[in-house]
Amino acid sequence: MSKVIALANQKGGTGKTTTTVNLGIGLAMRGKKVLLVDADAQGNLTDSLGFHEPDNLPVSLATVLTKSMLEEPYESDEGILRHAEGVDLMPGNIELSAIEVSLVNTMSRETVLRSYINTVKDRYDYVLIDCMPSLGMMTINALAAADSVIIPVQAHYLPAKGMTQLLQTIAK
Ligand SMILES: Nc1ncnc2c1ncn2[C@@H]1O[C@H](COP(=O)(O)OP(=O)(O)OP(=O)(O)O)[C@@H](O)[C@H]1O
Numbered sequence: 001m002s003k004v005i006a007l008a009n010q011k012g013g014t015g016k017t018t019t020t021v022n023l024g025i026g027l028a029m030r031g032k033k034v035l036l037v038d039a040d041a042q043g044n045l046t047d048s049l050g051f052h053e054p055d056n057l058p059v060s061l062a063t064v065l066t067k068s069m070l071e072e073p074y075e076s077d078e079g080i081l082r083h084a085e086g087v088d089l090m091p092g093n094i095e096l097s098a099i100e101v102s103l104v105n106t107m108s109r110e111t112v113l114r115s116y117i118n119t120v121k122d123r124y125d126y127v128l129i130d131c132m133p134s135l136g137m138m139t140i141n142a143l144a145a146a147d148s149v150i151i152p153v154q155a156h157y158l159p160a161k162g163m164t165q166l167l168q169t170i171a172k
Pocket residue numbers: 011012013014015016017018019040042044131132133
């Protein structure tokens with residue numbers, strides 16, 4: 001059974017993307033099937049894995065989420081990129097910023113990402129979601145899709161405060 005993990009902290013630069021890449025590739029090296037999902041409009045995870053122009057990719061997470069919201073069909077592996085280190089990637093890019101806005105007026109707006117992940121997760125042991133540094137709709141969607149959450153925190157006051165606020169959100 002697959003496990004979905006969100007890497008979240010609304011404070012920026014705490015190591016979400018770095019942890020997603022290293023945890024994902026570490027799991028793949030142990031023979032696990034891993035899908036990394038870039039749910040951050042900055043596209044840093046996508047860039048880190050060698051896809052240096054995320055905004056020019058023809059299909060990304062925003063594409064399939066839009067189709068899902070419009071109830072249009074899409075292939076179950078649509079947009080998923082294969083990486084030489086043995087992980088799969090659903091890339092993310094600037095189009096996710098528009099998705100944040102569209103989600104606000106969508107039915108079941110907290111569970112659009114979960115619905116998408118439910119269509120692909122059976123092929124994977126782990127699905128890791130790299131979140132935006134915000135508590136916006138995409139992060140709420142990632143939390144709703146996840147079985148568990150990893151909150152990378154620097155040993156500083158503000159990132160630790162971000163963790164406390166996030167734990168309060170998760171508790172709701
Ligand atoms: N364990 C670590 N030790 C030291 N530096 C780290 C560690 N993890 C990440 N970094 C560095 O911290 C910086 C921010 O890391 P990263 O981009 O992974 O954070 P992020 O939380 O994903 O950022 P954002 O909030 O912008 O999405 C990078 O320069 C990265 O190299």
